[in-house]
Amino acid sequence: MTTMPGPVLGDLDARVAQRLATGGVRYTKGRRLVVRALGRAGGPRSAAELHGRLRPGIPLSSLYRTLTVLADAGVLARSHDGHGVALFELAEWLRGHHHHLVCVECGRVEDVDVGDEHERTLTGVVLAVGAAGDLEVTGHRIDIEGVCGACRA
Numbered sequence: 001m002t003t004m005p006g007p008v009l010g011d012l013d014a015r016v017a018q019r020l021a022t023g024g025v026r027y028t029k030g031r032r033l034v035v036r037a038l039g040r041a042g043g044p045r046s047a048a049e050l051h052g053r054l055r056p057g058i059p060l061s062s063l064y065r066t067l068t069v070l071a072d073a074g075v076l077a078r079s080h081d082g083h084g085v086a087l088f089e090l091a092e093w094l095r096g097h098h099h100h101l102v103c104v105e106c107g108r109v110e111d112v113d114v115g116d117e118h119e120r121t122l123t124g125v126v127l128a129v130g131a132a133g134d135l136e137v138t139g140h141r142i143d144i145e146g147v148c149g150a151c152r153a
Contacts, residue, residue, distance in 0.1 A: 012039045015094060016075050023073050030058045034066050035075065035090070043100060043109040044079060044087035079141070081107050092139075099142040105151035112144070 016035050017027040037053050038045065045053075047067060051060050058066065067088055070076040076088045082104060089095065089111070097119070101110045114122065122142065130137035 012036070012090075012094065019075060020073055025069060025073050028066075030062055030066050031070060033057050034063065034070065038076065038088065038090050041089070043111045044077075044089040046081070046085050046087055050088070081109065082145070083107065099144065101148075102143045102145045103148035103151055104145050105147050108148055108150075109143075 012035060013027075013032060016031075020027045020031075033054055034050060037050055047060070047063055050067075051058070051063050054063065067076065067078075071078050071088065074091055075094070077091045079087050079089075081087055082102065085107075087109060092098075095111070096113075098111045098113050099122075101112050102108075122140070126140040127137050
């Protein structure tokens with residue numbers, strides 16, 4: 001298993017700008033700052049984490065609006081950590097298919113690419129579970145929970 005590299009930021013901006021323009025949404029400086037920060041992140045981030053990285057570039061109230069606009073436009077994917085805190089990351093069409101390693105102690109979430117062989121196995125399991133529940137599977141995300149090295153130390 002390897003951690004995923006981030007996308008090339010120049011290409012990222014062009015792809016996001018095109019997606020937003022198609023939906024009639026402007027790619028403002030604040031939105032660009034958020035997309036770039038998430039492009040450099042190694043996994044999903046909370047609004048508080050993003051605000052810490054972007055301060056003073058974007059006020060917290062603007063950040064929340066920006067996250068909502070980008071999620072509604074399909075640029076960001078929203079999930080939640082084990083404590084119910086909303087986490088944001090680039091959508092799969094930008095970042096590529098991946099899963100997450102989640103530390104249940106500190107809450108750190110890291111993107112992980114499991115490799116083609118393991119992904120085929122996971123997909124088979126997901127399809128079988130979906131079929132057993134009469135669900136037409138359209139995708140999957142897997143969070144692998146445990147205690148990270150820093151918390152074990």
